[in-house]
Structures are given as structure tokens and as C-alpha cells.
Amino acid sequence: MRPAKPVRIVVVGDAGVGKSSLITAAATESFSEHPPPVLPPTRLAHDTTPEGVPMVLVDTSSRPEDKANLELACRNADVVILCFDSGRPQSLKRISDSWVPELQRMGVEVPYLLVGCKSDLRQPGQTLQQTVVPTMSRCKLIETCLECSARTLTFVGEVFYYALKAVVYPMAPVFNLQANDGIGALTPLCVKALKRIFLMSDLDKDGVLSDSELNDFQVQCFAVPLQPEELAGVKAVVSQKMPEGVRRGGLTLPGFLFLHTLFIERGRLETTWQVLRRFGYDGALHLSQDTLDEVSFQRSPDQVVELTEVAKDFLSACFEEFDMDNDRILSPAEQDVMYSTSPSRSWSRADEERVLLHGSTPHGVSKQAYLLQWVYKAAIQPSAALEHMLLLGYRGEPSALFSVSAPRRQERKLESARRSVFQCFVFGPAQSGKSSLLRALAGSAEAALPPGKKSALVRQRDQLEEGAVTAVLPMRTDIAQGGEHATTLILSEQSSVDAERMAAGSGAADLAPCDLAILLFDSSSLESVTEALQLLLSVTLVANNNLPCVMLAAKDDLGMSPDVERECAAACASLAMPMPLNVSLRAEDLSQLQRHLLELLQEQEPPVPFTPSLKAAKRYRQLMRKAALYTAGGTLIGLAIFGSYRAYRSHCASKQVEQSSRSDIPQHQVTKARDALLRGEMS
Structure with missing residues (x-):
């Protein structure tokens, strides 16, 4: 779990309403008769609340010359407390007439809390609800209202705790206060989330949460089981307000949703959020990144x-x-x-x-x-x-x-393929038939139509190549044990724009997932095969000459011209590739093509074109190997000569010592001379 981020609570309001005194009382649990005009940001430790989230309380000034600081503080706020003086009704009116419109102008879209400070000065006989109802009705963005007194330390901690809860347990994602003609209701995302939780808790799939299922749900979310009287009480409350919420002694989905609506309306928003987070939801009601x-x-x-x-x-x-x-x-x-x-x-x-x-x-x-x-x-x-x-x-x-799956190089060393998903990129010049071929492989009905029968939209899409498509095909192949292995081919069309982008520099990363490049050309057009060959050279160069390729001659029903056939033969001989496979939209051709592609993908050494750049790289490697051999041979010869020279020097030294030992020279001088000779100090 990521550490809790401090919640920034910004306190705004007219001068003299008690903003600074409220913050001082919360931080020091004491009342100051003469607080400073504006307090610096005050941090409350994480252990001051059950949620364990630290708070930063930000005081503000209402003076015109401090407007820039006020706006900066509000834009960085997680929640805004709108303060008014309970003894000055005009300060409350300013909330709806000035402060809320100003916050909206700033674009501050965070929870708003209305707080009546100096509750000890409120006129006798007047309740908080009577005072704030007109303001709350005009300002729909205010989520709740409280009152407090810094002088008597009454409800000071509760003000900031409710502000914290407005951030930790936000209202907006789960509940719409003004839905259904002013009557609050769960948001659509909250309904979806709670429905999922209900279905996951309904283990027997009978559409009802029984007592045991409700207890399991309670333990999972709150780690405390429900007592029998508590279970009966929950179902009694639901059945009283919503008869269809209880059926066969259990809670239905409508009853489950109503129960959470009741929690929220009674101020127990944290209960619903605890359930949502226990099932993996974040503050936006999507599954959390954790x-x-x-x-x-x-x-x-x-x-x-x-x-x-x-x-x-x-x-x-x-x-x-x-x-x-x-x-x-x-x-x-x-x-x-x-x-x-x-x-x-x-x-x-x-x-x-x-x-x-x-x-x-x-x-x-x-x-x-x-x-x-x-x-x-x-x-x-x-x-x-x-x-x-x-x-x-x-x-x-x-x-x-x-x-x-295993890395591609390791996969190809295995005797039988273990990978079940292969990705192929389909390149080709414009109008070569890429989209039509992929649609036909996927069994699309429109691919089999002649050009005159296609809709204008389909013809335009094929011409402009704006509808680059991907075909996902299932295949079954025999495996060594005598069974079958399900394989999926993902054939992704690459437009001319995609090919240009790859050639411009991003190709290595874009081509990395590709197991096989398919170069498609129009078998009746010499220009098409020339463009396809240029694409092949460009793609393989970007892929560091390590990408298997296959060429396909599309529109085989039109016949391959002699010029195209000669060009293909010459190119394939130069690149050490097999001749292109002729394909059309006939069912037997398509079936044969799928089998051929799968065989190529499962080969231990699939066909990589022997391009000029690959030839140059191979020649360079050969030269480097020769240079390394010559260098190694020269080094060995030098070592042999040096070893022979050392042996010869040692032999000479031994002979001189032997001759000296036969003379009258003292033995200790003979020994010294021998050592000197061995060290090379004498000739």
C-alpha cells in the first residue's frame, strides 16, 4: 500500500470570522485571544485520525492585495472549508453571494464544507439548520455543514475530521445529491461496482445474499461477523422501506443498493467506501493500481x-x-x-x-x-x-x-513450439490488397465481394488505407504427444505511414513484437513488387537483419506478368529467399496460406533475407575473425620466441657457473656470479 499523501485543507472566509482561531485551536487544543492575521501552513500528524492520513491546514487572507496567494492556495486544495461567523448573518450571505462564485471562477472542483464558527455567539433559539438552509439550497456544491467554537473547543476536531473524510471518502463518485428531481441517488459507476460486489458475494448464484453469505461479506469487509439480531435488524429496515429488497429471507440486489444509499444519507459514507476499497476500487471507482x-x-x-x-x-x-x-x-x-x-x-x-x-x-x-x-x-x-x-x-x-512466453531466441531452440500467440506485420504498397486479404482470412463477408459490389465507404477506406486492420485467426497444430496445440495468429496491417515512421527511427521498438514480416505485392504490377522489395530492405535494416520475412503475391487470379516473375526470381535469388507464395481470396488459397505462415513461425531457423547490409555485416565479421586469428597467431609466435630466448639465456648461465666452479674462485663468489647471470646482470 502506498503511503498516505497529506490532505491539504484550505480555510477561507471573510475577515474576522474565526479562521485563524479555528486552525490554532485544532493544532494546539487551546484558544488564542490574539492570533496572527494569517497563520503559516500547519501540519497535523497522521495519528490524529483513525484513517492515519496527515493533514495540512492552510489559512488564507481575504484582503484584495492577498488575492494571488488565496487563489494559489485554493487551486492546490484537496478540500475547502467555507467559514462564517454564527453571530453575523451577513457573513453567511457572503458565502453564497461571493465566495462560492469566486471558487467556481478559479476552477476549484473539490469538496466544499460550510462551517459556522463562534457557535457560542449564535442567537438563542435559532438552530444551525434554520440558519444555513437558504445557503445550502443555493449552493449545491456544499456537501455538508457543521458549527464549532474555538473559544470553548467545541467540535473543532470534528470540523477537520469531516473535511478529511470528504477527501478520503468522497461523495461525488458514489452519490449524486441532486439526482431524480433533487432526491439523492447512487451514481451509475457506484451501482456497477456494488452490483459486482453483490454477485461475487452471492456464492450460490441464486440472486439473494443469505445470512451466511451476508456474514461472509461482513467478515471480508470489516473483519467482524454480524450477530443474528443485527442481521434481522438490517433486513427489517430494508423490507420496511423497500419490500422487494428482501426475498426468501435474504437480501436482493435492490435491497443491497438501498442499504448503501441509506448509509450515505445517514452520513456513514466511510462504510460504503470501505466495502468498495476492500474489493479493489480506487477513488474514481476503477480498479486501483495496487x-x-x-x-x-x-x-x-x-x-x-x-x-x-x-x-x-x-x-x-x-x-x-x-x-x-x-x-x-x-x-x-x-x-x-x-x-x-x-x-x-x-x-x-x-x-x-x-x-x-x-x-x-x-x-x-x-x-x-x-x-x-x-x-x-x-x-x-x-x-x-x-x-x-x-x-x-x-x-x-x-x-x-x-x-x-519464453524469449524468441530461446523459443526457437526448443524442439516443439511452446508459444501459442504469434504476431505478424503485413507490409505492402498501396492498393496491394492488404486489407482485403486480412478481411478474407478473418472470414469477413465484404472481402469476398467484387469491387463493384462493395459499398462506397468500404472502397474509399481500401483506397485511402485509413482502415488498417488486424486479423486474429485460430489455428490448431499437432504436437509431439499426439494431441493438438491451439495457436493464434495476429496479423496486423501496416500502412505506408507506419512503414515510414519505422524507417525514420522508431522502427526497432515497433518491430520488436513482430515474429514474421509479410511483404505483400500485386502480382500483376511490376511497380508494386519493386516497392515491396524496397520495403523489405528498409524493414529488415531497421530490425538489424534479424527479422524473418516472407513475400506474398496477391491477386493471383489476375496472373503474374513475365516481368514481375523475372524480377521476383532475381530478387529472391539475391536475397536467398524462396519465391513468393501466390495467394488469392479463394478459400483453398487462404487455408494453405495460414498453414504456410504457421510452419514458418514454428521453424527453428525461419527465413531471414540475405540483404546487402547483412552480407556486409557478414563480411565484416569474417574480416574481424581473420584479424583475430592473425593476432592470436602472432602472439603465440612471439611468446614461443621469447620462451626460447629465456631458455637459451638460462643454459648459458648454467655453463658459465659450471666453468667457474672448476677454477680456484671461492664458492661464495661462484654462487653470487650464478645469481647475477640468472638475473641478467652479466652477459
Whole structure:
């Protein structure tokens, strides 16, 4: 859990209403008859409140010359306390006439609290509610109102505690004070969150929280079980106000929502927030970063996140649960119900238009397409996939939902492929048929239409390349044990703009996830194949000549011209690549293409073009190896000569010593001469 950030509480109001005295009383628990005009920021330690959050109390001046400091303080505030003098009604009127409009002009969008200072001076017989009702009705942004007295130290601590609670347990995300013709109501996001919590607590899926389920929920959120009389009291209150809130002796979803509405209306906002945070929500009612960080997606660019069998089983169970008519398709209405506990769908409108899923239908999402959605989301946006699976109600260990593949180089050394998701980038000149091919592979009906039958919008999109698409295809391959291995191919179209951006300098990072580059060209156009070859050289250069590539001749039904065939043969011979595979939109060609791509991806040494830059790099490495060999050989020869020379010197020294020993020279001089010879001091 991250350390609590101090809450900045800014106190504003007219001169003389008691701002400085209020802060002094809170900080020192004493009353000062002559406080300074403006106090410096005062910090209250974290142990002064049950929440353990430190506070910084900021005093302000209402003098015109201090307006800049006032505005700076308010813009940095987490909560603003609007003070008035309980003995001066005109200071209260100034709150609605001047202070609130001024704060709105500054753009201060934080909770506002109205505080009546000097409550000991309030006129007898007049209650706080009678005094502030007109102001509260005019200023809808004020969340609550309190009164206090710094002189008698009455409710001073409560003022700042309520200000802290307005930040720690904010009202705006969970409750709309003016909804339904002025009657407060839970916000839509809060309803979604509480519905998810209800469904996760309803273990037997009967739509009712029984006494045991309510007790489990209570222990999970508050670590204290409910006594039988407390359970009966809760259900009695709900059934009295909302008869449909209790059924078969248990609490229904409407009753559960009503109970939290009651908590908020009675000032127990912290109860609802404690429940929300226990189930992983942050202050904006999205799953908190702490919750999502429980799973680490740290990986190198050539690794991919994949769904585990646990994740697939959970998602399949969700599909079966919400396929209420058992037609094996999730209709739009059934998807609305499925995602009724989530702020948004896992598959957005932009995803639907850009990512083509094999098995999609115009009437909804088939089970195959539904699972492909999640495979794609896990590979491209794993954190978003985790968040949406948790919002669907997954209760197990989050880390069990995902696995990370081995690095690509290590993967290719294995005898059989373990990776189940491969990403291919499809490059090609304009009008080469990239979009049409991917739509056909995904089974899109419009791809099979002749150009004259396509809608004007589709024709325009194909021409302008503004509709770059991605096809997600399921494949099944045999494995060594005799079973089958489910594989997914993600084929992403790269427009000419994408290719130019990669070539301009960002390509290495952009190409890192790519397992195979597909170069597509029009088999009837020599210009198209020339552009495709230029793209191939550019892409492989950016990828440091380490990217497997394959060339495809599209529009095979039009026939390949002799000039194109000669150009392809010459280029493939130079690049040590196989001839391009001819493809059309016929079903048998598409099936053959998928098998061919998968075979290339699963090869231990997939085809990397032998480009001029790769040839130059290879020649350079060969020269460096030769230079290293020559250097090593020269070093060995030098060492051998040096060793021979040392041996010769040692032999000469030994002979001279031997001759000296036969003469009349004393023995100690012989020994000294021998040592000198060995040290090289004598010739």
C-alpha cells in the first residue's frame, strides 16, 4: 500500500470570522485571544485520525492585495472549508453571494464544507439548520455543514475530521445529491461496482445474499461477523422501506443498493467506501493500481503474454452463463448484461472496427470470436485484460490467469513450439490488397465481394488505407504427444505511414513484437513488387537483419506478368529467399496460406533475407575473425620466441657457473656470479 499523501485543507472566509482561531485551536487544543492575521501552513500528524492520513491546514487572507496567494492556495486544495461567523448573518450571505462564485471562477472542483464558527455567539433559539438552509439550497456544491467554537473547543476536531473524510471518502463518485428531481441517488459507476460486489458475494448464484453469505461479506469487509439480531435488524429496515429488497429471507440486489444509499444519507459514507476499497476500487471507482499490480507483466519486447487454461475456463464459464438463450452467440443485449458490472466493455467500438475476429457474426459474438477477443487483449493490452476479467467477477489468484512466453531466441531452440500467440506485420504498397486479404482470412463477408459490389465507404477506406486492420485467426497444430496445440495468429496491417515512421527511427521498438514480416505485392504490377522489395530492405535494416520475412503475391487470379516473375526470381535469388507464395481470396488459397505462415513461425531457423547490409555485416565479421586469428597467431609466435630466448639465456648461465666452479674462485663468489647471470646482470 502506498503511503498516505497529506490532505491539504484550505480555510477561507471573510475577515474576522474565526479562521485563524479555528486552525490554532485544532493544532494546539487551546484558544488564542490574539492570533496572527494569517497563520503559516500547519501540519497535523497522521495519528490524529483513525484513517492515519496527515493533514495540512492552510489559512488564507481575504484582503484584495492577498488575492494571488488565496487563489494559489485554493487551486492546490484537496478540500475547502467555507467559514462564517454564527453571530453575523451577513457573513453567511457572503458565502453564497461571493465566495462560492469566486471558487467556481478559479476552477476549484473539490469538496466544499460550510462551517459556522463562534457557535457560542449564535442567537438563542435559532438552530444551525434554520440558519444555513437558504445557503445550502443555493449552493449545491456544499456537501455538508457543521458549527464549532474555538473559544470553548467545541467540535473543532470534528470540523477537520469531516473535511478529511470528504477527501478520503468522497461523495461525488458514489452519490449524486441532486439526482431524480433533487432526491439523492447512487451514481451509475457506484451501482456497477456494488452490483459486482453483490454477485461475487452471492456464492450460490441464486440472486439473494443469505445470512451466511451476508456474514461472509461482513467478515471480508470489516473483519467482524454480524450477530443474528443485527442481521434481522438490517433486513427489517430494508423490507420496511423497500419490500422487494428482501426475498426468501435474504437480501436482493435492490435491497443491497438501498442499504448503501441509506448509509450515505445517514452520513456513514466511510462504510460504503470501505466495502468498495476492500474489493479493489480506487477513488474514481476503477480498479486501483495496487490491485492491478498484483500481476507483473514485465517482459522483453520479443515475449508475449498468453492466457492460461485457468483464464480460458473462466471466460468460457462466463460465456455460458450469459448466453441465456443457448444459441452459442452473445447478442448485444447479452453483452450488456455481461458488462453491467464494468465501467466499459473489454471490446470497444474502435476494437470492433479495427480488429477482425475469425468466427464473428453480424448478430453477436460467437464463442470462438469471444475467446479470440481475450487472447488478443492479453497479448496487446494485458493490464486491461486483467482489469476486465476481475470486473467480470474472477475470484481466484490473478497471477493464475496469464503466462509469459519464453524469449524468441530461446523459443526457437526448443524442439516443439511452446508459444501459442504469434504476431505478424503485413507490409505492402498501396492498393496491394492488404486489407482485403486480412478481411478474407478473418472470414469477413465484404472481402469476398467484387469491387463493384462493395459499398462506397468500404472502397474509399481500401483506397485511402485509413482502415488498417488486424486479423486474429485460430489455428490448431499437432504436437509431439499426439494431441493438438491451439495457436493464434495476429496479423496486423501496416500502412505506408507506419512503414515510414519505422524507417525514420522508431522502427526497432515497433518491430520488436513482430515474429514474421509479410511483404505483400500485386502480382500483376511490376511497380508494386519493386516497392515491396524496397520495403523489405528498409524493414529488415531497421530490425538489424534479424527479422524473418516472407513475400506474398496477391491477386493471383489476375496472373503474374513475365516481368514481375523475372524480377521476383532475381530478387529472391539475391536475397536467398524462396519465391513468393501466390495467394488469392479463394478459400483453398487462404487455408494453405495460414498453414504456410504457421510452419514458418514454428521453424527453428525461419527465413531471414540475405540483404546487402547483412552480407556486409557478414563480411565484416569474417574480416574481424581473420584479424583475430592473425593476432592470436602472432602472439603465440612471439611468446614461443621469447620462451626460447629465456631458455637459451638460462643454459648459458648454467655453463658459465659450471666453468667457474672448476677454477680456484671461492664458492661464495661462484654462487653470487650464478645469481647475477640468472638475473641478467652479466652477459
